[in-house]
Amino acid sequence: MSNLQFTENENGVGVTVHYANLAASLSPHHTLQIRQLLNCYRLVIFPNQNLTDEHLSNFAFRFGPPFVPDNSFPVLSSAEGESTPVVIIGNQADDYPNSYLGFQEVLPHSDHQWLRCPSSASLLYAVDITENSSPTIWFDMARAYTLLDRETRDTIQDLRLITYNPFYRPFGSVSAKYVDRRVDVPPGATFPHPLVRTHPETRxxxxxxxxxxxxxxxxxxxxVGSPLIARLHEHIQDLEYRYxxxxQNGDLVLWDNQATLHYRPAFDPSVRRVLKRVTIGGGIPY
Structure with a gap:
């Protein structure tokens, strides 16, 4: 069987797969090739798709089980009791019962890092993108690690990081901040993870x-911790390995949530921007 045709992005982060029809059944060969591309390039782009919610789920869950939120630990959409795996990430999306994230800036993050088992991968499918919408930017965090100097890598190798669940705070009130326990301790259960994690497939x-x-x-x-994290944040912002x-309407992007951050700038609140998200479950980081 022939391989999928793809083009590598200029800096090696992401590939675009050409002539794929994700509404049709994927062969085992092509499924394995997509997983290999995901492991190698961090994200895989499929333009010109025409997909139902069932198509999205059937494609996503070839790469792992559905992410199922635990009601004890809130995540995006859990307050509304959403049971569908397809979540609307939208602005000016009144034709949907629930939509999330609006037009505001979404800072660089990986999904569900505050949970015991963060998601392993996610996809977004563009349903209705109008002019002057905002892009999404991904950062390759494996490259971010390898580009650190030896002293910094040695310093952080065995450290563990707590990411506090932002959904215990009012929506939109949380920003990147190193916690000073002398002033405030954020609410909610915590699950420390390695600051340097190992990819379960690529190692x-x-x-x-x-x-x-x-x-x-x-x-x-x-x-000690606050200036160290500030230096690492500056390193991430300067990272050239990003996409x-x-x-465009019909684009689907599948990304490795274990090895990337993603970011969205703010945009005009009058702009309609509707995407569908499906998230794939993961294990405990190590």
Missing amino acids: EQILYLNAAYEIELVGIPYD EHQW
Whole structure:
């Protein structure tokens, strides 16, 4: 059987697969090739798709089980009791019962890092993208780790990071901040994970750090942890290994949530931007 045709992005982050029809049944050969591309390039782009919610789920769950939120630990859409795996990420999306994230800036993050078992991968499918919408930008966090100097890699190798669940706070009130326990401790249960995690398939080392939420290094004083995390955040912002996707209707992007951060700038609140998201479950980071 022939391989899928694809083009590698300029800096090696992401590939675009050509002439694929994800509404049709994927062969085992093509499914394995997509997984290999995902592991190698972090995200895979499929333009010109025409997909139902069933198509989206059938495609997504070839790469792992559905992400099923635990009601004890809130996530996006859990407050409304959503049971469908397809979540609307939308602005000016009044034709849907529930939609999320609106037009505001969404800071660099990986999905569900505050949970015991964060999601392993996610996809977004562009349903209705109008002019002047915002792109989505992905950062390769395996490259971010390898580009650190030796001293910094040695310093962070065995550290553990708490990411506090932002959904215990009022929506939109949380920004990236190193927690100072002398001032405030965010609410909710916590699940520390390695600051340097290992990819379960490629065995790569990954800088597992977001730039979106309240965070804290386990057992590290504020005066030591805060400047260390600030330096790592600056390193991420300067990272050249990123991909910026300008959405077109029918685009589907599948990404590795274990090895990337993604970011969305704010945009005009009058702009209609509707995507569908499906999330794939994962295990405990190690």
